[in-house]
Amino acid sequence: MKHEPLVLGIETSCDETGVGIVRGHTLLADAVASSVEEHARFGGVVPEVASRAHLEAMVPTIERACDTAGIALRDVDAIAVTSGPGLAGALLVGVAAAKALALGLGKPIYGVNHLAAHVAVDQLEHGPLPEPCLALLVSGGHSSLLRITDVTVGVDPMGATIDDAAGEAFDKVARLLGLPFPGGPHIDRAARDGDSVAIDFPRGLSSRRDLERHRFDFSFSGLKTAVARWVEARERSGEPVPVNDVAASFQEAVCDVLVRKALDAASSEGIEDLLIGGGVAANSRLRAMAEERASRLGIRVRVPRPGLCTDNGAMVAALGAEMVARGRTPSALDLPADSSLPVTTVLV
Amino acid sequence: MLLTFDTASPTVSVALHDGEDVVVELVSGLAMKHGEQLAPLIEQAMVQAGIVRQDLTAIGVGVGPGPFTGLRVGLVTARTLGFVLEIPVYGVCSLDVLAAEAAVRLEGRDFVVATDARRKEVYLASYDAEGARLAGPVVDKPATLATDLPVIGEGGTLYPSDFPGHTGATRPSAGWLARVVTDELAELCDPEPMYLRRPDAEPPRAPKKVS
Ligand SMILES: [Zn+2]
Numbered sequence: 001m002k003h004e005p006l007v008l009g010i011e012t013s014c015d016e017t018g019v020g021i022v023r024g025h026t027l028l029a030d031a032v033a034s035s036v037e038e039h040a041r042f043g044g045v046v047p048e049v050a051s052r053a054h055l056e057a058m059v060p061t062i063e064r065a066c067d068t069a070g071i072a073l074r075d076v077d078a079i080a081v082t083s084g085p086g087l088a089g090a091l092l093v094g095v096a097a098a099k100a101l102a103l104g105l106g107k108p109i110y111g112v113n114h115l116a117a118h119v120a121v122d123q124l125e126h127g128p129l130p131e132p133c134l135a136l137l138v139s140g141g142h143s144s145l146l147r148i149t150d151v152t153v154g155v156d157p158m159g160a161t162i163d164d165a166a167g168e169a170f171d172k173v174a175r176l177l178g179l180p181f182p183g184g185p186h187i188d189r190a191a192r193d194g195d196s197v198a199i200d201f202p203r204g205l206s207s208r209r210d211l212e213r214h215r216f217d218f219s220f221s222g223l224k225t226a227v228a229r230w231v232e233a234r235e236r237s238g239e240p241v242p243v244n245d246v247a248a249s250f251q252e253a254v255c256d257v258l259v260r261k262a263l264d265a266a267s268s269e270g271i272e273d274l275l276i277g278g279g280v281a282a283n284s285r286l287r288a289m290a291e292e293r294a295s296r297l298g299i300r301v302r303v304p305r306p307g308l309c310t311d312n313g314a315m316v317a318a319l320g321a322e323m324v325a326r327g328r329t330p331s332a333l334d335l336p337a338d339s340s341l342p343v344t345t346v347l348v
Numbered sequence: 349m350l351l352t353f354d355t356a357s358p359t360v361s362v363a364l365h366d367g368e369d370v371v372v373e374l375v376s377g378l379a380m381k382h383g384e385q386l387a388p389l390i391e392q393a394m395v396q397a398g399i400v401r402q403d404l405t406a407i408g409v410g411v412g413p414g415p416f417t418g419l420r421v422g423l424v425t426a427r428t429l430g431f432v433l434e435i436p437v438y439g440v441c442s443l444d445v446l447a448a449e450a451a452v453r454l455e456g457r458d459f460v461v462a463t464d465a466r467r468k469e470v471y472l473a474s475y476d477a478e479g480a481r482l483a484g485p486v487v488d489k490p491a492t493l494a495t496d497l498p499v500i501g502e503g504g505t506l507y508p509s510d511f512p513g514h515t516g517a518t519r520p521s522a523g524w525l526a527r528v529v530t531d532e533l534a535e536l537c538d539p540e541p542m543y544l545r546r547p548d549a550e551p552p553r554a555p556k557k558v559s
Contacts, residue, residue: 048416048547055420055541059431073432089417092383096421097428099387104401104432333387 005077005324008065008101009317010058012094013086013114014141015039015050017057019065020314021076022321027124028069030307030314033057040181044171045140051089058097065313076107078330080320083111083348084341086141091337099333108330110323111348112316113155113341115142118277120151120322121315122304130273130300134158136262138286139278139311140167140182143218143258145265146343148275151319152326157343158265159216162205166254166280169220173227173250177243187247188283194248196285201253202226206260216265223253255286259293266299275302282306323347349403350529351390351429354520355382355422356414356442357463357502362389363522364397365530372397373523382418386425406435408529410442410520412542413471413485414463419541426539437539443473443485443501444534445520448527450500451479454515458482460495462503462511470503471544479533487544 004024011018015036021029035053039045066073081098084091095111102109119135135146143161148154164172167184174183179190204219205211227250234241258280266274274294280286281303294301308314323330331348338348350365360376372393376385394401409426412419423439430437443461450459454477462472465487472493473484486493490507497513504514528534 042549046547046549049549051416051420052541052543052547055424055427058424059427062428062431089420092417093420093424096383096386097424100425100428101432103387103390104429106401333391334384336381336384 005321006071006075007078007080007317007320007324008076009080009313009315009320010094010098011082011114011117011311011313011316012054012090013082013084014090014311015045015053016311017054017061018311018313018316019061020312020317021065021069021071022124022314022317024321024325025123025127027314028071029065030312031061031065031068032312033061036182043175043181047087047089050087051093054090054093058093073105076105078108078110078320078324080110080112080316080323082114082117082316083335084114084338086114086339088337088339091339095335095337099335102333109333109335110320110328111331111335112319112323113343113346115144115146115343116151116155116346117315117319119146119148119275120319121277121308122275122302123322124314124318125304125308126302132269132271133273133275134262134266134269134271135275135277136258137278138166138258138276138280140171141165142278144343145216145262147269147271151346152322152328153346155343155346159218159261161218161220162214163219163221164224166218166220166258169224169254170280172224176228176231177241177246184280184283187251188285190244190247191251191285194242194244194246196248196252198242198245199230199249201249203253203257206257216261218257218261220254223250251283251285255283255289258286259290262290263293263297263299267297272298273300273302277304277309279310281309349397349399350406350408350526351404352408352522352526352529353386353390353422353426354410354442354445354522354525355386355418356410356412357519359519360385360389361520361522362386362393363526364393364399365526367530370523370526373521380418382421386421401433404433404435407437408525409437409439409539410445410525411439411537411539412442413465413487413544414442415466416541416543423539423541438529439537439539440525440528440534441485441537441542442520443471444481445525445528446500446518447475447479447481448533449518449521449524451475451477454498457498459498459500461500462493463501464503464506470507472503481534485542485544
């Protein structure tokens with residue numbers, strides 16, 4: 001049997017300090033320290049607060065991952081780290097730590113793209129990725145449709161949000177409804193007791209004219225405004241706001257557009273596998289709707305379990321292991337952190 | 349072999365000290381970009397000194413105050429390297445590094461160290477003639493901290509009317525940081541950042557009306 005690479009991955013693109021360890025496609029450890037509670041009172045991630053938290057959490061999280069995996073650091077074959085995209089100051093802490101590990105261990109370093117890592121993580125749960133496959137990545141920071149021919153080099157963007165990310169819309173609507181940050185899980189929960197067809201919220205970039213130019217792109221800013229208008233009108237008239245119905249109808253509008261465009265993209269490319277990743281992939285309605293509609297088209301859906309959908313170090317390690325397995329050239333020690341790393345640059 | 353570096357100024361400085369003296373000292377070519385320059389400079393310093401990573405016995409790092417982004421690059425590098433190599437990590441206030449170098453030069457006079465804190469402010473600490481810190485560091489407007497004493501560091505050259513005794517724009521040197529550690533020229537501390545400022549963040553106001 002060939003030696004499967006043992007890789008440690010570091011992820012600090014937003015508010016989670018993630019350190020994961022994998023051997024090939026096997027997950028050994030996924031340690032995450034989150035500063036989300038420090039951000040909650042600000043209603044969103046504060047970059048400087050996140051960067052400070054990464055510095056404090058870094059070494060303890062590396063230590064915890066090694067303990068969980070039951071490995072010694074010197075046994076690691078390579079270090080992988082999110083080079084971008086993400087918050088500049090936050091990324092920099094992870095990249096510097098990864099370089100220190102690479103230097104201290106005398107091992108190669110791979111600076112990788114966060115979005116491709118969201119795709120690669122599914123291998124830890126469902127085995128080798130079918131290639132090509134179509135990836136729908138939805139989170140507080142991204143909403144993209146990607147055509148994946150080789151997760152280490154061939155990532156082609158088909159569509160992306162032109163304004164807010166899907167997860168951002170969840171956060172903003174949650175705030176309107178008086179639900180806590182981060183909004184996703186709270187909307188999901190409220191929506192379970194609501195009527196998803198109670199209010200007909202708009203589907204962004206879905207008119208015939210929009211589809212000509214933005215067939216696979218998303219827009220959630222108009223939806224967010226529509227929800228705000230609807231809620232304000234209710235408040236003005238002195239009537240109570242039916243939080244559960246608003247949550248359910250809003251969620252339905254988001255999921256409807258995401259699933260419809262993802263399946264349209266897959267069909268147009270003759271791709272039979274759809275992978276959904278990112279924090280919003282944990283949304284129960286999105287998973288159910290995607291599976292139901294995809295099965296009618298003969299498209300298979302892969303969604304990693306929620307813990308692997310949100311940002312974590314295991315996804316970076318998974319992509320790093322793939323880089324090693326496919327013989328990609330490691331990054332140089334002057335590897336930058338690039339907050340706006342293009343999705344097509346999988347390895348820096 | 350002691351490895352030292354400071355990233356609390358626009359420059360990255362790296363040095364190696366063999367217990368007798370500084371054997372290599374390197375300074376970054378570009379301003380800022382600490383994250384890109386620090387690791388290659390450490391590697392280059394080890395190559396120049398003809399040592400391998402297992403020869404390192406301790407790390408000394410500047411803990412600021414200084415621009416946060418660069419400062420964190422130095423601190424996370426020091427902590428992580430120390431953890432991997434299982435060697436101790438000592439922190440030194442970056443203004444103390446400038447003071448240690450200056451005390452030799454100034455001979456017998458009290459002085460202050462002032463560095464650029466951006467936002468039209470300076471980081472400042474005051475020292476006696478031997479280079480022992482008397483007060484600070486603090487961050488404030490130059491006018492508030494104005495003094496006629498000799499002023500070491502970029503804060504002086506940036507605000508000469510508030511600091512007429514400015515003596516030139518020096519930046520913390522890793523070589524002097526190494527001497528501070530080996531000769532205990534200043535108090536050593538944990539590798540914790542001296543931010544001196546809270547993060548800029550305000551709790552959000554109520555959502556804006558849209559109609
Ligand atoms: Zn993400």
